[in-house]
Amino acid sequence: xxxxxxxxxxxxxxxxxxDLVVGVSNDAVNFLNxxxxxxxxxxxxxxxxxxxxVAIGAVFSSGMMxxxxxxxxxxxEFMFSEIMIxxxxxxxxxxxxxxxxxxxxxxxxxxxxxxxxLLGAAVAMALIKIGADGGSFTDVVxxxxxxxxxxxxxxxxxxxxxxxSIGAAxxxxxxxxxxxxxxxKPSWVGALFGGIALTAITYFIFVKGLKGTAYSxxxxxxxxxxxxxVFLEEQVTLIVLVSAVIWSLLAYATIVFLKANIYKLIxxxxxxxxxxxxxxNDLVNFIGVPMAAYSAFNEWAASGVAANSFPMGALAxxxxxxxxxxxxxxxxxVLTLWFSTKAKNVVKTSLDLASQSETxxxxxxxxxxxxxVRTAMLMSQMSSYMLPNSWQDKIEKQFQIPEANTPKxxxxxxxxxxxxxAAVNLMVAAVLISIATSYKLPLSTTYVTFMVAMxxxxxxxxxxxxxxxxxVAGVLxxxxxxxxxxxxxxxxxxIVAYLLNLNIQVMFPIxxxxxxxxxxxxxxxxxxxxxAVSAEDSLKRTGSKSVQGVIHESAGNIANVVKRGNRIYTxxxxxxxxxxxxxxxxxxxxxxxLSDEVDDLRDSIFYFIKNLDETSLRASxxxxxxxxxxxxxxxxxxxxxxxxxxxxxxxxxxxxFSQIKELKDIDNALEILFNETKAAFDSHSxxxxxxxxxxxxxxxxLVTDKIxxxxxxxxxxxxxxxxxxxxxxxxxxxxxxxxxxxxxxEEYFNAHDADVxxxxxxxxxxxxxxxxxxxxx
Numbered sequence: 188x189x190x191x192x193x194x195x196x197x198x199x200x201x202x203x204x205x206d207l208v209v210g211v212s213n214d215a216v217n218f219l220n221x222x223x224x225x226x227x228x229x230x231x232x233x234x235x236x237x238x239x240x241v242a243i244g245a246v247f248s249s250g251m252m253x254x255x256x257x258x259x260x261x262x263x264e265f266m267f268s269e270i271m272i273x274x275x276x277x278x279x280x281x282x283x284x285x286x287x288x289x290x291x292x293x294x295x296x297x298x299x300x301x302x303x304x305l306l307g308a309a310v311a312m313a314l315i316k317i318g319a320d321g322g323s324f325t326d327v328v329x330x331x332x333x334x335x336x337x338x339x340x341x342x343x344x345x346x347x348x349x350x351x352s353i354g355a356a357x358x359x360x361x362x363x364x365x366x367x368x369x370x371x372k373p374s375w376v377g378a379l380f381g382g383i384a385l386t387a388i389t390y391f392i393f394v395k396g397l398k399g400t401a402y403s404x405x406x407x408x409x410x411x412x413x414x415x416x417v418f419l420e421e422q423v424t425l426i427v428l429v430s431a432v433i434w435s436l437l438a439y440a441t442i443v444f445l446k447a448n449i450y451k452l453i454x455x456x457x458x459x460x461x462x463x464x465x466x467x468n469d470l471v472n473f474i475g476v477p478m479a480a481y482s483a484f485n486e487w488a489a490s491g492v493a494a495n496s497f498p499m500g501a502l503a504x505x506x507x508x509x510x511x512x513x514x515x516x517x518x519x520x521v522l523t524l525w526f527s528t529k530a531k532n533v534v535k536t537s538l539d540l541a542s543q544s545e546t547x548x549x550x551x552x553x554x555x556x557x558x559x560v561r562t563a564m565l566m567s568q569m570s571s572y573m574l575p576n577s578w579q580d581k582i583e584k585q586f587q588i589p590e591a592n593t594p595k596x597x598x599x600x601x602x603x604x605x606x607x608x609a610a611v612n613l614m615v616a617a618v619l620i621s622i623a624t625s626y627k628l629p630l631s632t633t634y635v636t637f638m639v640a641m642x643x644x645x646x647x648x649x650x651x652x653x654x655x656x657x658x659v660a661g662v663l664x665x666x667x668x669x670x671x672x673x674x675x676x677x678x679x680x681x682i683v684a685y686l687l688n689l690n691i692q693v694m695f696p697i698x699x700x701x702x703x704x705x706x707x708x709x710x711x712x713x714x715x716x717x718x719a720v721s722a723e724d725s726l727k728r729t730g731s732k733s734v735q736g737v738i739h740e741s742a743g744n745i746a747n748v749v750k751r752g753n754r755i756y757t758x759x760x761x762x763x764x765x766x767x768x769x770x771x772x773x774x775x776x777x778x779x780x781l782s783d784e785v786d787d788l789r790d791s792i793f794y795f796i797k798n799l800d801e802t803s804l805r806a807s808x809x810x811x812x813x814x815x816x817x818x819x820x821x822x823x824x825x826x827x828x829x830x831x832x833x834x835x836x837x838x839x840x841x842x843x844f845s846q847i848k849e850l851k852d853i854d855n856a857l858e859i860l861f862n863e864t865k866a867a868f869d870s871h872s873x874x875x876x877x878x879x880x881x882x883x884x885x886x887x888x889l890v891t892d893k894i895x896x897x898x899x900x901x902x903x904x905x906x907x908x909x910x911x912x913x914x915x916x917x918x919x920x921x922x923x924x925x926x927x928x929x930x931x932x933e934e935y936f937n938a939h940d941a942d943v944x945x946x947x948x949x950x951x952x953x954x955x956x957x958x959x960x961x962x963x964x
Contacts, residue, residue: 221612260313301472367586382438478512555660619639830916
């Protein structure tokens with residue numbers, strides 16, 4: 188029994204490393220999104236700056252891990268054995284919870300998760316103790332620091348409302364003054380903005396990044412024997428005013444003499460500041476619990492008292508953390524920053540919601556998002572009645588985005604938003620977190636940075652009529668996830684603590700193994716999902732400006748639709764023949780994915796047409812027709828897959844052998860047709876399409892013959908209405924699938940034929956001209 192606690196300490200050490208990895212993957216969005224979104228500097232430079240900030244912040248981290256020791260519960264009320272159960276439950280729950288959010292690409296708060304896990308596990312153990320002693324439920328307050336939990340909940344609400352509102356207000360004013368042509372403004376404008384922004388960010392570095400460290404409490408001769416913490420608290424106004432003057436002058440010199448972009452400097456310093464603060468203050472969320480457990484183990488081991496009889500009042504004392512341990516934790520965080528694909532996934536969610544340009548919306552609108560958007564539009568209309576037209580015209584001019592003559596193929600390289608918005612994001616987040624820290628308000632870094640980014644997006648008109656309901660739905664999903672974090676962290680940690688308390692020697696290895704298995708499974712699933720996203724047969728938007736270019740670029744999409752359509756049809760027939768519900772369910776998902784990709788291509792028609800040369804407008808008609816036929820094909824496949832799944836899922840009678848055989852005959856004919864079509868488009872041998880079209884009547888006659896046979900069977904021997912309905916539905920939809928396919932082939936054949944003939948004539952004319960010139964010489 189004694190060795191079980193040593194094994195738990197070893198397990199907690201490994202869990203601490205895992206928690207660092209999943210924690211950094213989640214919190215990377217806090218300090219990376221502004222720099223990555225604006226593309227002010229290269230990605231490599233961003234990562235280097237962030238890595239330096241994380242490394243320094245970790246080394247200068249507050250070595251006192253009070254939150255894990257005594258911030259949520261009263262350690263003197265628990266015995267060593269109970270404390271170890273609480274800590275183990277917290278770490279297992281924290282890793283799985285954060286990994287879940289990382290896998291779905293949703294940013295959440297590591298602070299809230301660790302606090303509510305500690306609270307949930309501590310409440311569970313307190314209730315177990317109270318039940319054993321015959322006490323009442325109200326005795327829980329003796330074990331739990333209830334004020335801390337209420338402060339965290341208040342912090343969530345405060346973060347969401349304050350950060351969003353102030354971010355929107357500051358961005359609106361900044362854009363009104365600077366416009367999108369900020370680089371053409373006088374030097375003093377950029378210098379003043381830079382001075383204010385850099386003052387806010389550097390003060391944030393001191394208040395949030397260094398004030399809470401162990402070094403800030405040491406007396407300094409330069410401050411007359413006072414320490415940094417006292418100086419920052421007492422001289423706020425002086426520090427801010429002096430910093431603003433110095434930074435404004437330096438910014439002006441940088442712009443005028445060095446010809447440097449002050450906005451890029453703001454983004455670099457801001458990224459460093461947020462990374463520094465993250466590592467310096469949030470490190471406790473990852474290693475605080477294992478360190479507290481290690482301290483408790485040392486106290487208990489030295490006491491010689493039984494584990495269930497040794498009270499843990501010693502945890503209430505401050506114990507500095509080893510600097511080498513902090514350095515090691517910092518290195519793990521830096522490596523995670525560079526190599527975690529899940530971190531990139533979380534950052535992408537934030538950037539997509541804040542994007543100024545077209546992006547694929549990943550969230551579906553709901554009644555709340557629609558209601559918010561309608562309310563905002565109504566308020567906008569009311570304000571337009573209140574402001575004079577001349578004012579409205581001036582405001583519109585400042586918010587007018589310059590036309591960018593960027594080719595479609597280079598559009599993916601454009602920044603998500605400009606340098607002004609990135610600078611405002613960093614500046615406002617730094618100010619809010621600094622103020623909250625000064626007044627000891629529990630604002631979450633994640634909540635502040637995310638909601639500021641969303642507020643500036645709204646004020647910058649990134650959420651237009653085309654995207655507002657999707658973006659608002661995304662924000663509501665993220666906010667809902669934050670509250671889900673608190674609830675699920677509390678509940679899960681309580682359950683795990685209860686299970687460990689039942690029999691720690693049995694449940695400890697079982698739960699630890701379960702956590703490891705779930706982490707591995709999550710990692711494998713994430714890798715599969717990443718590969719699926721970049722699969723070679725996924726559909727790609729065309730960026731060509733000519734008919735010939737569209738013909739060749741669209742060929743790949745058609746080949747992939749035909750390939751996947753062939754597989755979907757075959758699986759539908761196979762699933763009906765074998766009554767394989769799992770195969771039909773998987774097939775239904777595959778056709779839904781294909782349909783979504785085709786819809787995405789159709790959604791980009793506007794941008795495709797805008798990108799065309801005036802001399803190549805014929806390409807738009809061709810491309811629109813092609814997409815229409817592709818959509819017809821996917822709708823037919825969708826219907827075939829849906830009715831097949833529904834028939835088997837409802838346990839209806841199996842199709843007759845003759846019906847299955849006839850469907851296989853059609854499937855074989857379609858397979859030959861689709862394979863030849865795919866080969867023609869893969870090799871760009873469009874002249875082969877003619878021979879495929881010549882067999883059009885043959886394939887249609889085959890389907891018609893099967894329909895006639897089923898009519899005859901229905902009149903004489905068929906006894907199942909459901910089978911008859913299903914079979915006719917499959918055959919008729921197969922005819923529609925063939926019609927759409929043949930129409931697509933005819934469109935392609937005619938377009939290619941029309942495009943090749945002029946090209947051939949031009950080549951002949953060129954040869955004639957060359958021959959005439961030679962004869963003259």
